[in-house]
Amino acid sequence: MxxxxxxxxxxxxxxxxxxxxxxxxxxxxxxxxxxxxxxxxxxxxxxxxxxxxxxxxxxxxxxxxxxxxxxxxxxxxxxxxxxxxxxxxxxxxxxxxxxxxxxxxxxxxxxxxxxSVILDADSLRIAAIIIDPGHGGRDSGAVGSHVIDGKTVKVVEKDIVLHVSTGLNKRLTSAYPDKRIIMTRDSDTFPTLEDRVLEAHSVPLKDNEAIVFVSVHANASFNKQARGYEVWYLSPEYRRTVIDKESFEGSSEVLDILNLMMEEEFTTESIMIAQSIMTQFDRNIGSYGPSRGIKAEEWFVVRNARMPSVLVELGFVSNIDDAKLLLDADYLQKLSDALYNGIVDFVGRFERSGGFTQIQ
Ligand SMILES: [Zn+2]
Structure with a gap:
């Protein structure tokens, strides 16, 4: 009851x-x-x-x-x-x-x-670092001509960027025996932009692996006063075709959405490397010349590489103060070191964070 x-x-x-x-x-x-x-x-x-x-x-x-x-x-x-x-x-x-x-x-x-396969944070890694010294061979890049101590001297972009990239390659190779460190050219040759991008795409990657792409250049300007270093990453407004159109079977509308999403992922990582490199440039060579900051642009090499990527401008060959620095082997070593430290910082943060970082 x-x-x-x-x-x-x-x-x-x-x-x-x-x-x-x-x-x-x-x-x-x-x-x-x-x-x-x-x-x-x-x-x-x-x-x-x-x-x-x-x-x-x-x-x-x-x-x-x-x-x-x-x-x-x-x-x-x-x-x-x-x-x-x-x-x-x-x-x-x-x-x-x-x-x-x-x-x-x-x-x-x-x-x-x-x-989803729970990827151990420790297992997410950078598998390869691609160093891309700009220009080469018949393409000299920017050339500056200056009279220094009574002599006419030429400062040639393709030579400077190869010098700095070679130093960077050496340090990265000994620091990361388990990663592939690749130069798109290691001598005075001229790989086309397509060749450079193909090189990047030829690296086999596992699910938990990523590649870093660093293109190294020097600047020139009609304004002889312009000087300093800068780091570029891909503009977030630009939609890359990150996923192959041929290999995707969905509608083109879906493809656009996917590209947009992938784009954001890769742009975030690109900004992170740009920040790491800029911090190290400020620290290592900031007392020699001005920083021109981090910039965004649609560089060909960067936007076609399906990986976080940056383009670094080491200085202006057209400015006499920068030119003097760029002709100094010690200074070029400092540039290599700054790039090396910036990349190592990024790789450390990427691998520690489980591969997905946030912009602070
Ligand atoms: Zn260049």
Whole structure:
């Protein structure tokens, strides 16, 4: 008797609760929607980066990154996990400018991470470093002509960058016997830009491996006062074809989205190397000449290399003060050392962070 009453009371409470707080109905046309905060707590993610211009977001969860775009409510699209795996997800969408996530989105993320091969952070590594001394052979690059101590001297970009790159290659080769250190040229030859990019693409990579590409150049300007060093990375606005069009079987729309997502991943890494190299330049040679900072541009060599990549300008051959430095073997050694330290810093941070870094 008492037991029955208890059951009735329980049923009554359940009905009351159901009326006050309707239980979610799972069906074709109904869905529970989460806001960003709810999504974070449901998935355990630390943060969500949102780009309103491209309508794309990245969910950061430990060492994992899940990149997605918004779409039509109720439709499915693709998200990319850790820059590698594709998963089909119910579209996140915007409603009155607010990001909304179908509850199933959270479920898909959680199970994708459970199913994904958990890569040990220690196993993510830089497999190869490609050093690309600019120009060579019949292409001298920038040439400066100056009268120093009564003599006319020429400062030739292709020679300077080869000198610095050779020093860099030597140090990297002895520091990383387990990595492939590759020069796109090691003498006065002229690989085409396509050759240089092909060289980079010919390195076989495992899932947990990445390549760093560093192109070394020197500057020239009609303005003879212009001087200093600078580091370039690929402009985030430029969409590279990171995934081969031939090898992809989805629609071109999907391909664009994937490229955009991969682009962000690689750009972040490129900015990280640029920052590491710039810090070391400031530290090692900052007292000799001005820093012109980190810049973004659509350099051919950089934008076609499917890997985090930077282009370094060592100084201006057209400026007499820079020219004097660039003719000094000790200074060139300092440049090699600064590049070496910058790359080593980046490699250390990349490998320690599990391969996915954030811009501070
Ligand atoms: Zn150049």
């Amino acid at each position: 008492k037991k029955d009453l208890r059951n009735h009371t329980f049923l009554l409470i359940l009905i009351t609760v159901s009326v006050l707080f309707p239980l979610p109905l799972y069906g074709e046309n109904s869905e529970v929607t989460l806001n960003t905060e709810e999504l974070l707590s449901k998935t355990g993610a630390e943060s969500l980066q949102w780009d309103p211009f491209f309508q794309s977001g990245t969910l950061l969860l430990g060492n994992h990154r899940i990149a997605f775009q918004t779409g039509n409510r109720g439709d499915n699209s693709l998200a990319i996990v850790d820059g590698r795996d594709l998963i089909r997800i119910p579209n996140p969408y915007l409603e009155n400018g607010v990001l909304c996530f179908p509850e199933a989105f959270a479920g898909h993320i959680t199970s994708a991470l459970e199913n």
